[in-house]
Each structure stands twice: as structure tokens, then as C-alpha cells.
Amino acid sequence: AQSVAQPEDQVNVAEGNPLTVKCTYSVSGNPYLFWYVQYPNRGLQFLLKYITGDNLVKGSYGFEAEFNKSQTSFHLKKPSALVSDSALYFCAVTWAGGSYIPTFGRGTSLIVHP
Amino acid sequence: GAVVSQHPSRVICKSGTSVKIECRSLDFQATTMFWYRQFPKQSLMLMATSNEGSKATYEQGVEKDKFLINHASLTLSTLTVTSAHPEDSSFYICSANSAPGLAGPGELFFGEGSRLTVL
Numbered sequence: 325a326q327s328v329a330q331p332e333d334q335v336n337v338a339e340g341n342p343l344t345v346k347c348t349y350s351v352s353g354n355p356y357l358f359w360y361v362q363y364p365n366r367g368l369q370f371l372l373k374y375i376t377g378d379n380l381v382k383g384s385y386g387f388e389a390e391f392n393k394s395q396t397s398f399h400l401k402k403p404s405a406l407v408s409d410s411a412l413y414f415c416a417v418t419w420a421g422g423s424y425i426p427t428f429g430r431g432t433s434l435i436v437h438p
Numbered sequence: 439g440a441v442v443s444q445h446p447s448r449v450i451c452k453s454g455t456s457v458k459i460e461c462r463s464l465d466f467q468a469t470t471m472f473w474y475r476q477f478p479k480q481s482l483m484l485m486a487t488s489n490e491g492s493k494a495t496y497e498q499g500v501e502k503d504k505f506l507i508n509h510a511s512l513t514l515s516t517l518t519v520t521s522a523h524p525e526d527s528s529f530y531i532c533s534a535n536s537a538p539g540l541a542g543p544g545e546l547f548f549g550e551g552s553r554l555t556v557l
Contacts, residue, residue: 358545367444367531367548368482414481424535425472426546430481 326351328417330429337405338437345400345432347389347415357398358416358426359389368414374398385409405436440466442534444549451522452557459517459552461532467512468534472546473505476529488515522556529553 328349337343349355356375360368372383379391389400400413412433416426441464451457461471470489474482486502488494488509496502504526506518515534519526533546 360548365529365551365553367442367550368533368546369548370545373545425484425487428482431479433479 326355326417326419326427328415328427328429330413330415330432332432333430334433334435336435336437339407340404343402343405343409343434343436345413345415345434347398347400347429348396349398349415349417350396351417351419354420355391355398356418356420356426357389357391359383359387359398359400360414360416360428362412362414362431364411371400371413405434407436407438410434410436440464440534440547442468442532442547442549444532444552446552447550448553448555450555450557453523454521456518456520457522457554459519459530459532459554461515461517461534461549463513463534463547466534466547468515469512471509471515471532471534473507473515473517474531474533476531476551482531485517519554522554524556527554527556 358373359371362368371387372381374381374391382388387402389398391398412431414431415429418426443462445460473485475485476482484497485500486494486496486507488507490509490512494507509515529551531551532549
């Protein structure tokens with residue numbers, strides 16, 4: 325079984341400030357973790373993934389995420405937010421030995437204020 | 439990255455008619471395609487998984503006779519909403535993955551989505 329939780333419906337941050345979008349997961353084995361971004365009326369775009377290796381994963385548009393096995397978390401971060409980062413962010417998980425079909429979180433709306 | 443094309447992006451139809459949405463992988467062969475439905479400000483709901491040349495696997499609660507999925511080739515899957523009603527109005531998104539090598543497990547390439555409005 326696999327599940328993922330995004331505890332925040334919305335995150336507000338001022339432009340230039342660091343941002344964090346939270347994600348926790350639950351899987352039966354070693355997790356594969358993903359972040360996607362969705363702009364209004366668009367499909368999802370892949371940001372980054374953790375499969376194995378370094379816990380800090382760097383992705384597109386300056387985003388990064390840290391895999392924390394003990395806390396079962398995979399929070400998305402960016403050192404300095406841009407207004408153009410405002411979008412809906414989805415965390416997803418699957419796991420080695422699973423069906424490889426990812427389960428998505430409910431999404432977090434990121435709003436970056438000028 | 440790999441490109442998935444979805445068409446049409448928007449469609450408005452009358453209640454009782456059928457609507458077909460196409461999903462194409464443009465530069466890779468998609469052994470598996472997924473169809474999602476997304477309600478406003480909500481997450482993606484997986485409707486079905488389709489594999490080329492075989493019947494789609496529908497998630498619990500999804501009416502297979504209403505949402506017909508055909509994966510006729512390695513680059514094309516279609517979703518037909520039959521006898522559409524206003525409650526079928528939604529944003530439908532397809533995604534695809536190839537055999538291992540193009541993308542790791544679970545990494546999907548998404549179409550741009552199709553906004554269906556049933557009057």
C-alpha cells in the first residue's frame with residue numbers, strides 16, 4: 325500500500341523569501357518520490373524525483389527536495405521564491421515492488437506575493 | 439523530455455452526446471497510459487490504466503461503459519465519454535510512461551489536459 329499526504333492546502337510566501345511545500349509518505353518498501361507542478365488549466369510538469377542516492381535532490385526551476393527516511397518526508401524547497409512559481413504542486417509516491425503507478429497527494433497551492 | 443499531446447484542450451457538448459479525447463505520445467512508445475480526472479482545486483483521480491492491445495483496467499467506482507478507453511497503438515490512447523451529462527464536466531488528463539529506460543518507475547509524462555463542459 326502507498327499513500328502520500330500534503331498537509332497544507334495553500335502556502336503563501338513573499339517573493340524573494342525561501343519556500344517549503346511539505347509532503348509525507350507511507351509505503352511498504354523503499355519509496356520512489358516525485359514532485360510535479362501544475363499551472364492553471366494545464367497538465368502536470370515533472371520537477372524532480374528521488375529514486376536512490378543522495379537525499380538532497382535538485383530539480384527544475386531551482387527547486388530541490390530532501391528525502392528524510394526517518395521522518396518519511398520529501399519536502400519541496402526553493403531558496404528564493406518568484407511570483408512565477410505560483411502554481412499547484414503535487415507530491416507523488418510509488419515504491420520498489422509496487423505497481424509503479426504513483427499515488428498523488430491532494431496538491432498544495434503555492435502563492436508568491438510580489 | 440518526452441512529449442504527450444492531448445486533444446482537444448477544450449470541448450463543450452450537449453447532454454447525451456459522446457465526446458472523444460485523444461492522447462498521443464509524440465516521441466516515444468507508451469506501453470502504458472493513464473487517464474485521470476481532476477475536479478476544481480482537487481487532486482488527480484486515477485480513472486483507468488490502459489496497456490496497448492489489451493483492455494483497460496478501471497479503478498473502483500469508474501463506470502467502464504461510460505468512460506470507454508482504447509489503447510490501439512503504442513502512441514495513441516483515447517477516452518470516450520459516452521452519453522455525457524453535466525456531472526461529467528471536468529478536467530481530464532492523460533499521462534504515459536514508456537518501458538524502463540526512458541523514465542524511471544512512476545515518472546509520468548502528462549498531456550495538457552482537456553476541459554469538458556457538458557451543457
